[in-house]
Each structure stands twice: as structure tokens, then as C-alpha cells.
Amino acid sequence: MSIATTNQTPPLEPYNLFTTDPVLDDAVTREGDKGDRDHLSAFGERVGSEEVFTWGHEANRHSPVLETHDRFGNRLDAISYHPSYHSLMEISVSNGLHCLRYERSPGDGGYVTRNALMYLMAQVEVGHGCPISMTSSVLAALRTQPDLAAVWEPRIISRKYDPRPINTADKAGSLLGMGLTEKQGGSDVRANTSVARPVAAGGPGAEYRLTGHKWFASAPMSDAFLMLAQTPLGVSCFLVPRILPDDSSNPLMFHRLKDKLGNHSNASAELEFENAVGWMVGEEGRGVRTIIEMVNGTRVDCTIWAASLMRQAVAQAGWHVAHREAFGAKLIDKPLMQNVLADLEIETEAATLLMMRLSGAYDRAPNDPAEAAFARIATPVAKYWVTKRSTPVVREALECVGGDAYVEASIMPRLYREVPLNSIWEGAGNVIALDVLRAMRKSPASTAAFLDEVELATGADPALDRELSLLRRQLGGMEPDEVEARRLLERMVTTWAASLLVMHGDTAVADAYVNSRLGGDWGAQFGTLPAHAAVRAFARRAIPHR
Ligand SMILES: Cc1cc2nc3c(=O)[nH]c(=O)nc-3n(C[C@H](O)[C@H](O)[C@H](O)COP(=O)(O)OP(=O)(O)OC[C@H]3O[C@@H](n4cnc5c(N)ncnc54)[C@H](O)[C@@H]3O)c2cc1C
Structure with missing residues (x-):
């Protein structure tokens, strides 16, 4: 005999993440829609399917594994990922999340649409967004070295996902990562101890040999990394491929993958290298200035991811309380729950508007000095706030769902583990706050x-x-x-x-x-809006109506 199950909330998925989000839809139109709403709608439907949600779950349940050596003792330095991870990467790459911003001219809405796509995808699985984000951001830095950009740009602007660890010249598409952080210094990259020595005369575009380490190298299966290393004139930036043009392996040794709080689908490696081959990108001694163009792109993505995790958590909370009854009524009809949900919804809508306004500024900035100036300061302002607000929002949303949100079969533990990361990487809160002062100065x-x-x-x-x-x-x-x-x-x-x-x-x-x-x-907590606020009306905005 089995006891009937009643009053349990059905799963939210499948649902269309785009068409159920009018705040995003309006923002896309306002910030530069160039006929992409059909694409966004189809994408929202696809990533909101049970299949893709399941991939997100599996890719995090089965974290990547490092294989340092083969059975004969030869170095492999290979990372193996669960098939679900590759499926997620395939969707993101084929929809251009790593290259759409470069496929169109500035001001043509490419970056706006790409960021809306990223916002939708990250709700379902954000860890694989790391290599997607780094690749999407790298060209802004790499273009300071036109000869290298000419070789790598076509490899990056390809919608083909090709994870094979082979010479990138033979691949259908490439992904790139970045290596700044070392053991003795993360925020303060001037403390980097990795060094680069020129093979010949040296200088921008020239070949060097790099020796040193990186303490966090995410997406270690990337085809190449932008790395910082010391040269006589200071910290400089280098392009370091994993496989060299003659098909040999560049000596990049991955010692260990980080055992992380969250972000389990994404591998983050500890890396050492001795005489690794790299080419200088940009001026010698101006490495931070060069790579900051890449970092700005990933800072925008941290903001998007934080807003996205808020949206998914609040959608799950709204869906749950719309179905669950307690004390004789649906939870959504309980005044105190309405206040909590309304308060979470306000914060989430604000975050969505901030990140989409920032996206529009980036899209127009290359042709619009006022937007470029605005983006300079708005990036750290939005990154600081949205990434910080997202953690208490996700925590409170988790509580709305109750005990069922505390078990791993729910998406909520994953959202909760994922959410604090965005305020650490690409500059933790104080570093970002100091960057705002720097921009002002x-x-x-x-x-x-x-x-x-x-x-x-x-x-x-x-x-x-x-x-x-x-x-x-x-x-x-x-x-x-x-x-x-x-x-x-x-x-x-x-x-x-x-x-x-x-x-x-x-x-x-x-x-x-x-x-x-x-x-x-x-x-001090969510759910403390004054009684005169129209909480009853807008609490329901949190429910994704399928
Ligand atoms: C999962 C994960 C993946 C990562 N992947 C990569 C990667 O792929 N590539 C890469 O290069 N890095 C990567 N990182 C590193 C990440 O970018 C750094 O952890 C981050 O920049 C902070 O540096 P840190 O850890 O050395 O902290 P620290 O620089 O030691 O900072 C510690 C604290 O001090 C604060 N602080 C620093 N300076 C000041 C100051 N002047 N005044 C006041 N407060 C200050 C910071 O805000 C922070 O809160 C990753 C990190 C994580 C967790």
C-alpha cells in the first residue's frame, strides 16, 4: 500500500524562461532589440525544458575529473567532464553566447541579446558559463595585439563546440581562459611571481618562455589562456596555448582541481609551468591594462549571473507558494508570504534592469563616448551591488520553499552554493568599491x-x-x-x-x-515592506505563468 501524495508542488519545468519574464523582455526591447525576440523565445523554451534542467543537475552531480598521467606515466593534464556538461556547452556555443557580441557591429544589439541569452541559460546551469564568459571577453584584450587577434579571432567567432585537445588550427572552434591569480596575490596581481623571458628580442607579439604558477585556472581544458607574468618592465600579458602549433603539448601542468563550495560543473585547476610558450599581448609592462578589457567582460557576466540566480530562485519560490497550501489557504494568499515574495521580486527586478542597462551601454560604447564613460563606472557599481544582493535573496527564496529546498533533488541548494562566487571572482567587494573610487579619480x-x-x-x-x-x-x-x-x-x-x-x-x-x-x-530582512505597499498585487509577479 502506498500513501497518496497531496499538496506537493509540481516541478516548475518545463517552462519558457523568456516569455514568462516580461521585465527581461521589455529591457531587451528598450536596450537594443534588433529582431532577436524569436531567438530568445526559442532559447527560453529550450533551456527551460526538463532535459536541460536535468543536464544542469547531472553536470554538477558529476564534477570534472583531472587525469594527470596516463597509465604509462606520461603527463596527460586532461580534464574529463560528464556528457551533460558537453551538452550544455554545445547549446551555449551554438547559440553564440561566447561570440555573439563580436558577430555584429557595435550598437546592433548583439551584446544585449547575448547577455539576455546568458541570463536565461545561467538560471538552469551557470558553472559552464565560466569558459563561455572568458571566451566572450577575451577578444577585447586580444585585439590590442592585431597579429595574434588575426589568427585567433576566427577560431573564437565560431559556433561550433569542439572540445578535442588538439592544435587549435585543426579545430572547429576554440575557447579561452585566463590566469591572473597566484598563491601570494589575487587582487594584487603586481605581486605575481611568474616570469616571462623573451626567446629573441621580445616585445609585443614576440615569443617568450613562461615559468611560474597560477593558483586558480578555471576551465583548464581551454585552448589557450591570457596570463600575466613579470618581465623587466613589469607585469605583462601573454597568450599561452595548451597545444602548440607543432602539435606538441605546451608544458602546463595541472596539479589539482579545487574542491569548491559550489560551481561544481566547472573545473578550476592549480597550474604550474616551466618554459611554457607564450606570446606577448599588448605593451610590455602594461599587462594589467591589457587584460582589464577581458576582466570587464567577465565582471559584466558576474552581474548577469547574480541577477539570473536571483530570478531562478524567486521563480521557484513564487511557483511553490502559488501551489502549496498551509493553514487552509495557498501560501501566496498569506499576507506575510506576499510581503516576503514582493520584497524579493523588487530586488530581482531592480537587478535585471541594472544588468540590462549595463548591457546596452556596452553594446553602444564603441561608437558612443558617453555610454563608454557610463560603462566605466557602472560596471563596478552594478557588479558590487547585484552580486552582493543575490546571496540574501537566494537564501530567503530557499526558505519560501521550505524543507524541500534543502535537498539536493531541488535546484535550490545548487543556486545557494553558486551565488556567493560572483562577488569574489573578478574582484571581491572591496576591490570593486576601490575601482569605483579609481574611476571617479x-x-x-x-x-x-x-x-x-x-x-x-x-x-x-x-x-x-x-x-x-x-x-x-x-x-x-x-x-x-x-x-x-x-x-x-x-x-x-x-x-x-x-x-x-x-x-x-x-x-x-x-x-x-x-x-x-x-x-x-x-x-533588516526581506518581507518587511510597509503594510501600505501593494504587496498583494506584485507578489504574484514572481510566479512564472507558463
Ligand atoms: C571558483 C573560482 C574560480 C576562479 N577562477 C579563476 C581563474 O580562472 N583565473 C584567475 O586568474 N583567477 C580565478 N579565481 C580567483 C579569483 O579571481 C580571486 O579569488 C579573487 O580575485 C580574489 O583574490 P584572492 O582570492 O587572492 O583574495 P585577496 O586578493 O587576498 O583578497 C581577500 C580580501 O581582501 C579584500 N581586499 C583586497 N585588497 C584590498 C584593499 N586594498 N583594501 C581592502 N580590502 C582589500 C578583497 O576584497 C577580499 O575580500 C577564481 C576563484 C574562484 C573562487
Whole structure:
């Protein structure tokens, strides 16, 4: 005899992640839709299928394995991945998540669509996004060395996923990674001890031999890495392939894969190299300046991933409380649950608007100096805030689902383990806050562009107007003390998010955001919106209606 199961929530999947997300849909249209909504809709349907959700689960259950040697003792340095990981990579590569931004001219919406696709994909599985992100970002740095870019660009701009560990000249498509972090220094890459010696005269584009180590080298199966190493003029940037043009292996030794809190589908290796072959990218001694173009792209992706994890967690929470009954009614009809869900939804919608506005700025920046200046400061501002807000949002959403969210068959533990990473890599919170101060100091145009942006909402709401004038005074005054950088950043980003919501968001959501986040009518936890906020109405915005 089996006891009947009642009052259990059905699985959310399959559902179309794009057509059930009107906030994303509107933002894509606003920021530069060039006829991609059909693609986004088909992609949202595909990644929201049971099959792809299952791949996400399996790729994380069966983490990659490092094989250092073959059975005869020869070095292999190979990583084997579960087939589900390859299926996920195949979808992302064939849809251009690693190259779409370069397939079109700036301002043609390629980067906007690509980021919306990434936002959809990462909801289902984010770990494989690491190599996709690094590849999508690398050309911005590699193009500073046109001779190398000419060789590698066609390999990168290919929608064919080819994981074979062979000479990239013989492959249908290539993926690239990056190696900055060493044991003795992560944020402070000037402390790098890896060295590069020229084979001949040296200089930009010339061949070097690299010796040293990298403490975190994610996606170690990449076809090549951009790496930092010391030369007589300082830290320089190098392109280091895994397989050399003569088909031999570059001596890159992977000692161990990290046993990580989350991000289990993605391999992150400890790497050592002695006399590895590399070619200098950009000017000698300007390696940080060169690679920062790549890092900016991956910082944007950290912001997207954080917003994406929030969206999926809140969608799961909304779906659950719409189905689950307790104490005689659906949880979604309980006033206190409505407050929690509404509060989570506000934060998530704000994050989505921030990351899509940033995407639009990047798309237009190459042809638009004002957007380029705005993107300079908006990148660390958005990265800092969205990646930090995402952790408490996912935790609270997990609690909405209750005990079932604490078991591994649910996607919630995976979202929860994944979410803190985005605020660590590509610059942890303090480093990002200091970058905002640096932008203010070195690029006053970026501060001016930021103010122009937030002031577009002037006159829409008295509480927002008050914050705008405080912000104007603060940004126009003396350079803020380091110790207050986070306080300033919070004012910048909440004012920016409020201005976006007021201009483009749902009126009730915008009012609640302004009154709680700017007006101080809010508690320390989610679910503390004042009783007069229209929580009943917009709590339901969290439910993806299939
Ligand atoms: C899963 C994973 C994958 C990774 N993959 C890669 C990869 O592929 N390639 C790569 O190069 N790196 C990779 N990293 C490394 C990552 O980018 C670094 O961990 C990150 O940049 C922080 O550096 P760190 O760990 O050395 O910390 P530290 O630099 O030691 O910083 C520790 C703390 O001090 C703070 N801090 C630093 N400087 C200051 C300051 N001046 N004032 C105040 N506070 C400060 C930081 O904000 C941080 O909170 C990966 C990390 C993880 C976890």
C-alpha cells in the first residue's frame, strides 16, 4: 500500500524562461532589440525544458575529473567532464553566447541579446558559463595585439563546440581562459611571481618562455589562456596555448582541481609551468591594462549571473507558494508570504534592469563616448551591488520553499552554493568599491555620465529627488575617503536602480523600491515592506505563468 501524495508542488519545468519574464523582455526591447525576440523565445523554451534542467543537475552531480598521467606515466593534464556538461556547452556555443557580441557591429544589439541569452541559460546551469564568459571577453584584450587577434579571432567567432585537445588550427572552434591569480596575490596581481623571458628580442607579439604558477585556472581544458607574468618592465600579458602549433603539448601542468563550495560543473585547476610558450599581448609592462578589457567582460557576466540566480530562485519560490497550501489557504494568499515574495521580486527586478542597462551601454560604447564613460563606472557599481544582493535573496527564496529546498533533488541548494562566487571572482567587494573610487579619480567623465543617467528620473518621486540631490553633492565634492567607499556605492546603485524602476518598471514595484530602499521604510530582512505597499498585487509577479 502506498500513501497518496497531496499538496506537493509540481516541478516548475518545463517552462519558457523568456516569455514568462516580461521585465527581461521589455529591457531587451528598450536596450537594443534588433529582431532577436524569436531567438530568445526559442532559447527560453529550450533551456527551460526538463532535459536541460536535468543536464544542469547531472553536470554538477558529476564534477570534472583531472587525469594527470596516463597509465604509462606520461603527463596527460586532461580534464574529463560528464556528457551533460558537453551538452550544455554545445547549446551555449551554438547559440553564440561566447561570440555573439563580436558577430555584429557595435550598437546592433548583439551584446544585449547575448547577455539576455546568458541570463536565461545561467538560471538552469551557470558553472559552464565560466569558459563561455572568458571566451566572450577575451577578444577585447586580444585585439590590442592585431597579429595574434588575426589568427585567433576566427577560431573564437565560431559556433561550433569542439572540445578535442588538439592544435587549435585543426579545430572547429576554440575557447579561452585566463590566469591572473597566484598563491601570494589575487587582487594584487603586481605581486605575481611568474616570469616571462623573451626567446629573441621580445616585445609585443614576440615569443617568450613562461615559468611560474597560477593558483586558480578555471576551465583548464581551454585552448589557450591570457596570463600575466613579470618581465623587466613589469607585469605583462601573454597568450599561452595548451597545444602548440607543432602539435606538441605546451608544458602546463595541472596539479589539482579545487574542491569548491559550489560551481561544481566547472573545473578550476592549480597550474604550474616551466618554459611554457607564450606570446606577448599588448605593451610590455602594461599587462594589467591589457587584460582589464577581458576582466570587464567577465565582471559584466558576474552581474548577469547574480541577477539570473536571483530570478531562478524567486521563480521557484513564487511557483511553490502559488501551489502549496498551509493553514487552509495557498501560501501566496498569506499576507506575510506576499510581503516576503514582493520584497524579493523588487530586488530581482531592480537587478535585471541594472544588468540590462549595463548591457546596452556596452553594446553602444564603441561608437558612443558617453555610454563608454557610463560603462566605466557602472560596471563596478552594478557588479558590487547585484552580486552582493543575490546571496540574501537566494537564501530567503530557499526558505519560501521550505524543507524541500534543502535537498539536493531541488535546484535550490545548487543556486545557494553558486551565488556567493560572483562577488569574489573578478574582484571581491572591496576591490570593486576601490575601482569605483579609481574611476571617479581618473575618469571624471564617468562620474558625470553616471549623474546624467540617474538624473533622467528627476521629478518623478520626492524621495528619489532627495537622494539625487545628496548624490549630486557627494559626487561633486571632495574625493570620498576609502573607508566610506561602500556607503557611497550603496547610494549610487540604489539611486540608479530606483531611477530605472521609476522610468521603466511597474509603478507599484517602483514606489515600493523607492520608499523602502531610499526612504528607509524597511526592515533588516526581506518581507518587511510597509503594510501600505501593494504587496498583494506584485507578489504574484514572481510566479512564472507558463
Ligand atoms: C571558483 C573560482 C574560480 C576562479 N577562477 C579563476 C581563474 O580562472 N583565473 C584567475 O586568474 N583567477 C580565478 N579565481 C580567483 C579569483 O579571481 C580571486 O579569488 C579573487 O580575485 C580574489 O583574490 P584572492 O582570492 O587572492 O583574495 P585577496 O586578493 O587576498 O583578497 C581577500 C580580501 O581582501 C579584500 N581586499 C583586497 N585588497 C584590498 C584593499 N586594498 N583594501 C581592502 N580590502 C582589500 C578583497 O576584497 C577580499 O575580500 C577564481 C576563484 C574562484 C573562487
